[in-house]
Amino acid sequence: GAGVSQSPRYKVAKRGQDVALRCDPISGHVSLFWYQQALGQGPEFLTYFQNEAQLDKSGLPSDRFFAERPEGSVSTLKIQRTQQEDSAVYLCASSSLTGVPGELFFGEGSRLTVL
Amino acid sequence: GIQVEQSPPDLILQEGANSTLRCNFSDSVNNLQWFHQNPWGQLINLFYIPSGTKQNGRLSATTVATERYSLLYISSSQTTDSGVYFCAVYYGSSNTGKLIFGQGTTLQVKP
Numbered sequence: 001g002a003g004v005s006q007s008p009r010y011k012v013a014k015r016g017q018d019v020a021l022r023c024d025p026i027s028g029h030v031s032l033f034w035y036q037q038a039l040g041q042g043p044e045f046l047t048y049f050q051n052e053a054q055l056d057k058s059g060l061p062s063d064r065f066f067a068e069r070p071e072g073s074v075s076t077l078k079i080q081r082t083q084q085e086d087s088a089v090y091l092c093a094s095s096s097l098t099g100v101p102g103e104l105f106f107g108e109g110s111r112l113t114v115l
Numbered sequence: 116g117i118q119v120e121q122s123p124p125d126l127i128l129q130e131g132a133n134s135t136l137r138c139n140f141s142d143s144v145n146n147l148q149w150f151h152q153n154p155w156g157q158l159i160n161l162f163y164i165p166s167g168t169k170q171n172g173r174l175s176a177t178t179v180a181t182e183r184y185s186l187l188y189i190s191s192s193q194t195t196d197s198g199v200y201f202c203a204v205y206y207g208s209s210n211t212g213k214l215i216f217g218q219g220t221t222l223q224v225k226p
Contacts, residue, residue, distance in 0.1 A: 043214075109156050
C-alpha cells in the first residue's frame with residue numbers, strides 16, 4: 001500500500017480483556033517495528049521484525065505482550081489481560097532497509113484505552 | 116543508555132516568525148530523523164539526516180554528529196506547523212534499527 005496502515009484506530013477494552021492490533025506495512029518493506037507512546041511522551045520501542053523473524057523484543061514491557069509477523073508482511077501486536085497502564089497509542093513503522101538504520105515510516109497508530 | 120534531549124520543550128510563535136529547535140544526544144549515533152506529530156497523532160517524516168544540512172521548503176535541518184546535536188529550522192511559520200516535533204536517533208546494533216526518541220518540542224503557531 002501507499003503507507004503503513006493500522007487497525008483499529010481506536011480500541012476501548014475492559015481491564016482483563018485481550019486485544020489484537022494489526023499493522024500492514026508499506027509493500028516490500030522487510031523491517032517492521034512496534035512502538036508505544038504514552039500521553040505526552042515520545043514513542044518507545046517495543047519490538048522489531050526483519051521479514052518474519054523477530055530480532056529484538058527487548059522493549060516489550062511484560063509477557064502479556066506478544067507480537068508476530070508469520071508471513072513477513074502483516075504484523076499483529078497482542079496484549080493479554082489488559083491493564084490500565086497499557087493505555088497508550090501503539091505505533092507501527094516499516095523500513096525498506098535491513099542491517100543498516102533505514103528511514104522509518106509510521107502509521108497513524110492504534111489508540112488503546114483500558115477501563 | 117543514550118540520552119536524547121530536545122529544547123525548548125514548548126514554543127509559542129506568531130505566524131510568520133522563524134524558530135530553531137535543538138536536539139542533543141549523549142553518545143555517537145548511527146543516524147537521526149526529525150518527525151512532526153500532527154494533532155491527529157500521525158508521525159510525519161521531516162528529515163532523515165545523519166550529517167550535514169538538508170532543506171525542504173520552509174524547513175531545514177543540520178546535524179553535526181561529531182558534536183552530538185541536530186537543529187531543525189522553521190522559517191515563516193504557519194498555523195499548520197503546530198504540533199509536536201520529535202528528534203529520534205538510531206543507537207546500538209544495526210540489527211535492531213531501534214529509534215530512541217526525545218521528549219519532543221510542542222509548537223503552537225498563533226494566527
